[in-house]
Amino acid sequence: MTKGERTRRRIIDSASELFAKSGYLAVSLRDIAAHAGLTHAGVLHHFPNKEAMLLRVLSRRDEVNAPLVLGPDVDPRKLVDNLVTITERNTGTPGLVALYAKLSVEATDPEHPAHAYFQGRYRILRERLTEAFAVLLADRPGPSPAVAAQQLLALMDGLQTQWLLDPDSVDMRAAVVSFTRILGLTGPECPGPTDQS
Amino acid sequence: MTKGERTRRRIIDSASELFAKSGYLAVSLRDIAAHAGLTHAGVLHHFPNKEAMLLRVLSRRDEVNAPLVLGPDVDPRKLVDNLVTITERNTGTPGLVALYAKLSVEATDPEHPAHAYFQGRYRILRERLTEAFAVLLADRPGPSPAVAAQQLLALMDGLQTQWLLDPDSVDMRAAVVSFTRILGLTGPECPGPTDQS
DNA sequence: GTCTATACGGGGATAGAC
DNA sequence: GTCTATCCCCGTATAGAC
Structure with missing residues (x-):
């Protein structure tokens, strides 16, 4: 080195x-x-500039979370579990959650350096979730797998905003688990890995 | 004048x-x-400073949308319709949507001038939606009215990010209507005011 | 009451010496 | 590869012209 x-x-x-x-x-x-x-x-x-450092910090975090969602060997049911795990883990790092939330919205501007990055990120996440949901939701009533994928990603993002503004106002994990359950992605048995985190 | x-x-x-x-x-x-x-x-x-201008800009937009949600005479069913209407209307004003999205996330920082504003805004919206959902969801299975309120607001916010990043990737109205339907807030009859918008 | 001119400290970024 | 010196822009504050 x-x-x-x-x-x-x-x-x-x-x-x-x-x-x-x-x-x-x-x-x-x-x-x-x-x-x-x-x-x-x-x-x-x-x-080259301050923003490049920020992107580097964020992408290093992706190296941790991406395998949980985009890895080749995660089966559909495990993927849903992992999303809950990520949500749980986020609760412990509000600083990084805030950074990601800010950047993903800033990058909404087509001129933003991270625009293509976030466009691709969401596109891939939607695709991956759609595939998994197609298996889990086969012939179930309710939204199509594609719409359910959009909804779950949107839910996770939106919850972060409310939680960052006022941590006591929202239980991100509970809200996500509840959503997966009404969709039929998770059975009513157990809310995930453990209830204490 | x-x-x-x-x-x-x-x-x-x-x-x-x-x-x-x-x-x-x-x-x-x-x-x-x-x-x-x-x-x-x-x-x-x-x-007096830049912050005061920001708050003035925000409050002026609220004067338009707030009555649709916070007005004293909107009954629960009408409130859900109005949320769909707001989502529809947002599709026509990406600039304002981007402004609100950016600000609500920026304001996550406790030092941000609009921090208290957005804290209060979400708190009131959650309360109002929780009341309405308590009526509409009486004894239904699924999330509590309070959790459903958090979820719907989060969904609307998160959809905006995806839509701003890539307008063709998401149908905000469809995703919102679909969600109200799985919750049981809306009957399966009609998706809202009209289907063409 | 309305506004311009100007200055201060701090920020991100650049040029060039070492 | 790292420094010092410098540049321009930022939000804010004050003095004073009209």
Whole structure:
């Protein structure tokens, strides 16, 4: 591992920690640089701009969550479980949840650097969920697998906004589990992995 | 109408237009001032700071939509219809949808000027929807009225993100109507006001 | 009351020395 | 690869012209 790679890693670790604690806007390049042990100009030698660092932080998180949903070997029932698990896990990292929520909406602007990234991300997620739901919902009344996929993704995103605004107002996990149950994606037996998390 | 009032109006019109196009953070006081035909210091004569302008823009839009949901004389069934109507209407004003979506997520930050505004907005909406659903869902299986309220609001918000990213990927109205139907808020008869919109 | 001119501290980004 | 110095823009504040 070269010196540059080590420095880049230090920078991203610092950015990740500071972003998660205080959000993207409240943290300056000078803050990150100081935390990583160099000047803000030094940081910008390794990343073209602040936003590129943010995207790097987020994509590193995707490397953790993506296999739970997009992996080749997750069967439909397990995929639904994993979505609940991700929702649970999100409850522990409000900083990162806020970052993702902010970026996905900002990226709504076609000129935004992350526009294509999020377009592709949602398209792939919808496709993957549609496939899984087609199996689980075969011949059930209610929405088509494609619509159910849109709905579940939208629900998860929208719940985050309400939860970030007022954490006590919403139980994200309960709302997601409840939705999978009315759709018929989950049996009424057990709400997921465990009830305590 | 005094000269001051006309200027204030011009400023808010400009701010509304620019915020809708680019979001709150990306638009500067100098941008707004130039669009309204004065200097940024002139703008700050009419509004104490940028935050006050934002809140003024938000409250002006609420004057249109709020009666459809929060009005004292909307009965439960009509309220559900109105939510579908708002969803339909949103399809025609992507700029305003983007503004609200961006702001509601930005405002997740406790330091954000509109934080309290959006906290209160969601709280009231949840309360109002919970009351209405309590009537419509009496003794039905599925989520409690409170959870159903959280879910429907979350669904509407999340659909907007997907729709703004890729308008052809999602039919917001269809997804909302479908959801009200599985909940049992709407009978299977008619999907709402009309099917063509 | 309405507005311009100007200044301050802090932000992201760039140029060029070392 | 990292620094210092610099640039321009931001929100905000004040002084003063009309």
